[in-house]
Amino acid sequence: MNASRTARERVRAELIREITDIARRQLATEGAAGLSLRAVAREMGMVSSAIYRYFPSRDDLLTALIIDGYNAIGEAVERADGSCARDDFTGRWHAVCRAVREWALAHPHEYALLYGSPVPGYRAPDDTIAPAVRDTAVFGRIVADAHRAGKLVPPPICPPPPAILAEDAEVVRSLIPDAPDDVITRAIVAWTGLFGMVSFELFGQFNNTITHRAELFEHNMTCLARLVGLPE
Amino acid sequence: MNASRTARERVRAELIREITDIARRQLATEGAAGLSLRAVAREMGMVSSAIYRYFPSRDDLLTALIIDGYNAIGEAVERADGSCARDDFTGRWHAVCRAVREWALAHPHEYALLYGSPVPGYRAPDDTIAPAVRDTAVFGRIVADAHRAGKLVPPPICPPPPAILAEDAEVVRSLIPDAPDDVITRAIVAWTGLFGMVSFELFGQFNNTITHRAELFEHNMTCLARLVGLPE
DNA sequence: CTTCGTCAAGAGCGCTGCTCTCTAATCGCT
């Protein structure tokens, strides 16, 4: 009786998978706005209304793609970090930066879905929170490891962060354990700087201006690493 | 004869203005995806096809809004910079940062249109290039002024930029005259960092994490200012 | 064998961008 139930369930899971796969391909070629349930159904040889058995609305399909996307970039970042010597903190930072940029360049529309303009009227459900910080968690671990190893020496150019930021730092500290508030705010500068660079490149702000983007990226990530206090 | 021609022309200009105004209001409430030519026409008491006499396609209307948006944020930044003492370079930088953030918070959908995910299938025409760098030009002037005044002392934490970036720096130097390549790359770090912060806040990446956003923003902009070498 | 839950299919609603045609107003010129 369980086997029979799972028979149906398995077909259902298979179809859900096929829908998200096709949707992801459409997302990659057309962008989020061009994602059409009818087109997915057409490609599956289904009638459009049948899709609604599996995803009650277009937004729910989008949510599935967002979660997949966060997991994909998170995994890419984890793999990049994992391929470095544990005590090569600066190398790990650069590997992570490169992974983010390369994943973004390889999946521009998915990146835009995750880190670009929010889809209007779309409210991300709570399921997206956990996958959304996978990449950030990796970064936090690098900083925390470096700090624990006594290798984190922030240059004395930033003032101490205002006391009011301490409570926010408390939340972030779950990602960067034991780090002092100053390190945490610097880490935020670096992390937002990384995505600022990638977004500028991907969203066209470098058009007609910057041509050697990989080199500029590498160099700027080095500057940010130094700002955080990662060793040379 | 000229007056008569301009009679028609004036009505036409008036209508174009009214269309963009209504469209901008719709953009502000619904977002770019929700901008509908039919809705604009409806609000004007026109039939939808009549709009096409003024904007040949939805994308052209979007282009007009993009140009307006770049000019709006550029003007806000120029005004902020103008209200500071010319030799208070750090103050000017902070004023500019604040202007960008506040304009973005006040016009989230317009900001998303300018600095968020590009609209799929939309290719920005060349008309947008000049307005797009109005804000950047202000920033470049601040750095250039500080450098000329001998007040720019970049902390010795970044390696010299690789030689290949020199040609890109050449292009950027039109915005930051006389600045050495090292200053230019640092300025790019700061500028992308500013927009990285604003985008993270606006696009929801700080949800469930950062609550004191204004304070964090101020502090991080200070760090970036120091990285560029602006005085305390 | 019947009952019940699941599923695909189809029709349909209201919306979109965009095109085409027709009519009326307006303009420039003789």
Place this chain on the structure above:
DNA sequence: AGCGATTAGAGAGCAGCGCTCTTGACGAAG
């Protein structure tokens, strides 16, 4: 002043969209 040319709006229509509702078939469970 009147005439040909230009410009404007109105309306119908096409193909696409998300989404809903109903209908009929099928397979598992009692």
